[in-house]
Each structure stands twice: as C-alpha cells, then as structure tokens.
Amino acid sequence: MQRRTVLIGGAAVLAGSAGFGVYSAARATAGYAAYSTQLRRPLDPHGGVAELVRLATLAPNGHNTQGWRFHSSGRAITITPDFSRRTPVVDPDDHHLFVSLGAAAENLAIAGTALDMSGNVAVGNDGAIRFAWQSGTAKADPLASAIVRRQSTRSLYDGRPLDAGTLTALTAAGQRDGVRLVLLTERKKINAVRDLVIAGNDRQMSDPAFIAELKQWLRFSPASAIAHGDGLYSAASGNPALPDFLGRPAFDLVFKQASEAAKYAKQIDSSAGLAIFFGERADPPHWANVGGAAQHFLLEATHQGLACAFINQPVEVASLRPTLAALVGEKDLRPDLVIRFGRAPALPFSPRRRVGDVLTTA
Ligand SMILES: Cc1cc2nc3c(=O)[nH]c(=O)nc-3n(C[C@H](O)[C@H](O)[C@H](O)COP(=O)(O)O)c2cc1C
Numbered sequence: 043m044q045r046r047t048v049l050i051g052g053a054a055v056l057a058g059s060a061g062f063g064v065y066s067a068a069r070a071t072a073g074y075a076a077y078s079t080q081l082r083r084p085l086d087p088h089g090g091v092a093e094l095v096r097l098a099t100l101a102p103n104g105h106n107t108q109g110w111r112f113h114s115s116g117r118a119i120t121i122t123p124d125f126s127r128r129t130p131v132v133d134p135d136d137h138h139l140f141v142s143l144g145a146a147a148e149n150l151a152i153a154g155t156a157l158d159m160s161g162n163v164a165v166g167n168d169g170a171i172r173f174a175w176q177s178g179t180a181k182a183d184p185l186a187s188a189i190v191r192r193q194s195t196r197s198l199y200d201g202r203p204l205d206a207g208t209l210t211a212l213t214a215a216g217q218r219d220g221v222r223l224v225l226l227t228e229r230k231k232i233n234a235v236r237d238l239v240i241a242g243n244d245r246q247m248s249d250p251a252f253i254a255e256l257k258q259w260l261r262f263s264p265a266s267a268i269a270h271g272d273g274l275y276s277a278a279s280g281n282p283a284l285p286d287f288l289g290r291p292a293f294d295l296v297f298k299q300a301s302e303a304a305k306y307a308k309q310i311d312s313s314a315g316l317a318i319f320f321g322e323r324a325d326p327p328h329w330a331n332v333g334g335a336a337q338h339f340l341l342e343a344t345h346q347g348l349a350c351a352f353i354n355q356p357v358e359v360a361s362l363r364p365t366l367a368a369l370v371g372e373k374d375l376r377p378d379l380v381i382r383f384g385r386a387p388a389l390p391f392s393p394r395r396r397v398g399d400v401l402t403t404a
Pocket of ligand 1: 100101102103104105106137138139141142145192193194195196273274278351352353354355391392
C-alpha cells in the first residue's frame with residue numbers, strides 16, 4: 043500500500059472517530075437533558091412524602107455533596123447531617139453542611155403547603171431538623187413551583203440594575219428572626235466585596251488540599267454526573283461537558299489563579315447586586331436558620347425571573363470574614379453567605395441522588 047493511501051485511510055479513521063465522538067457526545071448531552079427534566083419535573087401535589095423529599099433535595103448545598111439524610115415517621119420528617127459527605131478543607135466546621143440542611147428544610151416547608159402537608163420546621167441544638175406536618179390546608183404557592191427551577195447560575199449576567207420593587211421583594215424574602223441580610227447595589231461596595239472574593243479565591247487556589255478536595259467532586263461528563271447523582275457537573279458551571287479522561291487534564295490546564303480571578307471579577311461586575319447573610323450567632327442551629335432564609339430569598343429571586351450564584355470565598359477563608367463583616371456594618375457577626383443576583387439565561391441543572399438513597403421510613 044502506498045504511503046498516500048495509508049494517510050488517507052488514517053484520516054478517514056480519525057474523521058470517523060471524531061464523528062463518532064461528536065455523535066456520542068450529543069447523545070450523552072441529550073441523555074443528561076432527559077435525566078434533568080425528570081429530576082426537575084413540576085411538583086406532583088399528590089406525591090406525598092417521597093415527593094416532598096425530592097423537592098427538599100433540590101436545595102442548594104455546598105459542592106453538591108448532598109450531606110443530608112431524611113427520615114419519615116408518622117407525620118414528621120427529620121433531616122440529619124450525613125458526615126460521610128463533609129468537605130473538611132473548604133468547610134472544616136460543617137458550616138456549609140448545616141446551611142444546606144436549613145435550605146432543604148425550607149423546601150419542605152414551602153412545598154409542604156402545596157402538597158397538603160403544611161407544617162413547621164424546628165431546629166435542634168445539634169442542627170438536626172424536624173418538620174412536623176398536617177393535612178387539610180393545601181395552597182398553591184409560586185415559591186413552591188420555583189423550587190424545581192432554582193439553580194446556581196455561574197455565568198455572566200446582563201449588568202442591568204433591578205427596580206426598587208424587586209429589591210424590596212428580595213429583601214422581604216430573606217428576612218427571618220436570628221438572621222441579618224444586607225443587600226448591596228452600590229458599585230463601590232460591590233467592588234470591595236469583589237476584591238475579597240478574588241483574595242479568597244487566590245488563597246484557596248494556592249492550597250493543594252483545597253484543589254484536591256474540589257477535584258473529588260468534579261463531574262466532567264454527563265454520564266459521570268448521572269452515575270454519581272452528586273458533585274459539580276461542568277455544564278452546570280457554564281463549562282463544556284467532556285469525557286472524564288479529557289476533563290481532568292483540561293481542568294489542570296485551564297484552572298489557573300489569574301483566569302479564575304478575571305472570571306469572578308467579570309461575573310460580579312455583571313451582577314445587579316449582592317446579598318450577604320449573617321446569623322446572629324455562629325452555631326449549627328443558626329447556620330441552618332440562615333440556610334432557610336437564603337433559600338427563601340433564592341426562591342423569590344427565581345420567581346422574579348432572576349439568576350443567583352454563591353460567591354462564598356470571603357466566608358470560607360476565615361481571615362477575610364472580619365473585613366467583609368466590617369465593610370457592611372456588621373463587624374461583630376460572622377458572615378455566612380455571599381450571593382450575587384441579576385438577570386441571565388439558565389444553565390444546565392446540577393444532578394441529584396435518588397430519593398431512595400437519602401430517605402428512610404419507619
Ligand atoms: C452553604 C453553601 C455554600 C456554597 N458555596 C458556593 C461557592 O462558594 N461557589 C459556588 O460556585 N457555589 C457555591 N454553592 C452552590 C453549590 O455548589 C450548589 O448549590 C450545588 O452545586 C448544587 O447546584 P444548584 O444550586 O444549581 O442546585 C454553595 C451552596 C451552599 C448551600
């Protein structure tokens with residue numbers, strides 16, 4: 043066989059495998075879209091406890107580890123931490139874990155009303171949560187419908203400010219006893235927080251333990267996101283989905299301090315404002331309470347057609363907390379959450395584990 047024939051044959055094989063690659067990537071993406079549509083289907087008002095827990099698990103949670111367990115007994119659902127899913131580097135005192143539990147409990151309370159299972163949330167001293175419900179008071183609630191549409195949208199927003207009415211509705215949604223919410227729309231203050239986010243990000247990216255922990259929770263391909271049902275799926279963070287064997291080296295290549303800093307600066311500059319949450323005390327019940335208030339805020343934002351994303355670097359890097367708190371006039375409190383908001387199209391949704399994996403019944 044002549045050299046030219048071999049080359050043409052080789053090119054054909056390459057083109058064929060590239061074509062197959064494109065075809066199978068398209069199939070995998072379509073498969074993820076179907077998985078996500080099922081995960082985020084509108085709530086079924088007759089779905090009972092399993093449906094209520096499905097909606098609770100759609101709450102935001104640190105690194106999408108879903109460090110929660112649900113137990114249903116009679117007319118009560120308890121949520122307890124699953125410490126096997128902690129992230130000790132980014133969250134050494136389980137602050138994010140308890141915030142996430144509180145956000146899940148807020149979904150129980152809001153969805154419960156729409157499912158004829160309305161009830162009350164009680165947080166114990168250890169941060170475990172009990173939701174006791176009763177029937178007979180079903181009521182449609184736009185925030186309940188927003189649960190399946192809420193997401194962390196980690197992209198550029200459109201840069202437009204929000205009107206006063208929308209800001210008032212957001213502020214009201216995030217109010218709660220024991221929680222303080224500061225909304226920033228003034229550019230000078232937003233810029234100061236942006237600088238703290240970048241300082242925190244620089245610190246985290248220079249810590250090999252932080253990177254190693256983060257990598258454990260990255261899911262590059264749709265198949266891996268579906269198989270794990272947890273973690274940070276590339277496409278849900280606005281990055282291309284890739285086969286896992288390509289995703290890991292690509293991540294090492296592009297995940298650099300300077301480019302991440304530039305990305306965060308642009309994202310924050312494009313946002314209409316920031317919401318900063320403080321619990322009045324720094325312990326698991328107050329963290330869970332902050333999670334509930336923040337989730338109420340996020341659902342109101344979703345209902346208003348807004349996008350939100352967490353930028354928590356200045357609360358994760360402990361040495362930056364006092365500067366952040368002082369910047370917004372809360373120098374005696376530990377800041378719990380920083381969230382940016384604005385307008386942007388939705389990204390692909392993040393995965394979740396199955397209800398059967400997190401719910402036990404007495
Ligand atoms: C306490 C807490 C801290 C978080 N911190 C960050 C953060 O610093 N950066 C980020 O991009 N997302 C952060 N998130 C968002 C989670 O990664 C996100 O909720 C999770 O991946 C699930 O995705 P979803 O919100 O789109 O459902 C945080 C969420 C919670 C509850």
